[in-house]
Amino acid sequence: MKKFQHARSFTKWLPLFISVLLLVSFSSCTIALEILDDLITGEPSSTSGTNTDSQSSYDDSDLPAGGCPSQLAASAFEYAKKYAAADTQYKYGAQDPLRSIQVDCSGLVIRCYRYALENSGYSLVQNDMSSSFMYQKASIPTTTPRRGDLVFMTYNNSTVSHVGIFDRFEGNQVYFIDATDQGKGKCVTERHYSKTDKKIVAYGIMKVKQ
DSSP states (O other): OHHHHHHHHHHHHHHHHHHHHHHHHSOHHHHHHHHHHHHHTSOOOOOOSTTHHHHHTOOOTTOOTTBOOHHHHHHHHHHHHHHHTTTOEEOTTOBOOTTTOEEOHHHHHHHHHHHHHTTTTOEESOSSOOHHHHHHHSEEEESSOOTTOEEEEOSSSSSOOEEEEEEEEETTEEEEEEEOOOSSSOOEEEEEEETTOTTEEEEEEEBEEO
16 A cells, blocks of 8 residues: 555656656757746846946936936846856857847847837937947947946957946946857956956947937
């Protein structure tokens, strides 16, 4: 009788056991994407980091005309964090949505802002832009970037060739999230440079239109 009861108990839990095995068999990227699919339908998480308190008030009293509001810029940064958590792969010219997970530097910025601006009444100047175009035509220069603003960089000491999403200043370091071609493995990560690093050209507020 006891053997029969044990068999019934095992049969009861067998479907759950099989489901767990199937879940474990998926790649970490797949699991991350399933989580992101749920997250993307809701509001991004609240901002975090050293300057959370300064970011939480969203003071736009000195926002230049046509500039992206602070809250939406911060929301774009939160979406960049989701890309960083999803083992995103680098592909030149790509700006895939979260489910596809292939972007380049400007594609990451565009996608994060498009997610952040959805249903806000704002939109980007263009939905397909290079980092140099953002620098020249689609951003407003600033020396006091907010979380979610743009960090323009160069790797040839002349023209802007790269863009990231600003996080914070910490000491003499500039923290940002960007997409870089790192070979195998995920390409969207949070990195930092010295404030005086020659690779950093300028900071900018993304232009938006209504």
